[in-house]
Amino acid sequence: MENIDELLDFNPSDTSAFDSPVTSENNAQSNLFYRPNVKNSTSDDKHYRATIRLIYNPKDFNRSIVERTTYNLKDAQGNFYVDSLLSNGDKSCPIFKAWKQLHYSGKPELEIHTTSGENNWFDRSTRRHILIQVIKDDNKPELNGKFLIWALKKNILTMLDTKFYKPADPKKKVFLLDYLIGPALSLDIAPAKAGEPEFKVDYAASEFDTDIQPIIKTDGTALFSSDEMDLIEKYNEAKMKVIKAKSDEDVAKGNTTIATIKDELRAVFTKAVQYVTDNAPDLIAEGGYHPWSEELNNRVAEWIANVTKGIDPSSIASANPTVAAASQPAAPQAIPTATTDTGENKDDLPF
Numbered sequence: 001m002e003n004i005d006e007l008l009d010f011n012p013s014d015t016s017a018f019d020s021p022v023t024s025e026n027n028a029q030s031n032l033f034y035r036p037n038v039k040n041s042t043s044d045d046k047h048y049r050a051t052i053r054l055i056y057n058p059k060d061f062n063r064s065i066v067e068r069t070t071y072n073l074k075d076a077q078g079n080f081y082v083d084s085l086l087s088n089g090d091k092s093c094p095i096f097k098a099w100k101q102l103h104y105s106g107k108p109e110l111e112i113h114t115t116s117g118e119n120n121w122f123d124r125s126t127r128r129h130i131l132i133q134v135i136k137d138d139n140k141p142e143l144n145g146k147f148l149i150w151a152l153k154k155n156i157l158t159m160l161d162t163k164f165y166k167p168a169d170p171k172k173k174v175f176l177l178d179y180l181i182g183p184a185l186s187l188d189i190a191p192a193k194a195g196e197p198e199f200k201v202d203y204a205a206s207e208f209d210t211d212i213q214p215i216i217k218t219d220g221t222a223l224f225s226s227d228e229m230d231l232i233e234k235y236n237e238a239k240m241k242v243i244k245a246k247s248d249e250d251v252a253k254g255n256t257t258i259a260t261i262k263d264e265l266r267a268v269f270t271k272a273v274q275y276v277t278d279n280a281p282d283l284i285a286e287g288g289y290h291p292w293s294e295e296l297n298n299r300v301a302e303w304i305a306n307v308t309k310g311i312d313p314s315s316i317a318s319a320n321p322t323v324a325a326a327s328q329p330a331a332p333q334a335i336p337t338a339t340t341d342t343g344e345n346k347d348d349l350p351f
Helices: 004-008 094-103 108-114 154-165 226-243 248-279 283-287 294-307
Strands: 048-055 065-075 078-083 123-136 147-151 183-189 207-212
Touching: 048 147, 065 283, 065 294, 078 294, 094 108, 094 294, 123 283, 147 283, 207 226, 226 248
Parallel strands: none
Antiparallel strands: 048 123, 048 183, 065 078, 065 123, 123 147, 183 207
């Protein structure tokens, strides 16, 4: 497998979709996603505790965190969710262009519908998805061993940033996503405080373990043999020696050890990558942008036609009989937008 050498020397700072802001999730449901919920807690204090492993996307290590931007729109038929091309960094998204037109119109009666609040017509949210393996979840034991997609939370992203991507002290860097030597994440999700909305749960007590946790089989048993585990331990010790080296001699010793076991290690990595590929959902296809169906395209087109005229889209019935049936995403079609776009060249947008 030609990308194994890439993984052995992978630079986590190359991972995409890490420097964008994070906002709330939509309500999409899928059994491919991990959704721990304090309502399902089996502990007396109602905390949701579980042990999971964050891992690389085996199909593209550089896209191990996949961004998905969604609009929650409303028309006379009700609310509907639409994936945005902004998920891919593409600002040609017709809804985004409509937002710019109103936001930079210079007309307060239009601008008010582009900012947060009850008058906002452009309810946008962004999530970052990553692959995980559930090591142990007593709240939902049927998930143990499964590879799933998880929407990263702010606390966890902060830990990823400070421990993995851009640690202040490079000697404290941890290989969090590595299939072999990455640590487990001990989730501890506290319920919302009294008087606060239920969704305001707290991940602050969650932390990465200090020991390594290689991936396991989906049935909960060990994926690697005892000899392979000895090799993994040797690899981890050498990696740590290089990272925490106090001298050039220590670096040389660590690199020499890695060089001597590289062929054996490549075989173990190949086994890990293949196992994840065979058993994990497609992170990009499932966790990223979903193109629109013709029906959804028509519904959005009508929504845009109304908002660009300053008309509340929820106040006017559809003139298109197919619009009411639109609900699911396939390929986007050209959507008419207004003839003027006063914010076309403004990239420093106030989100």
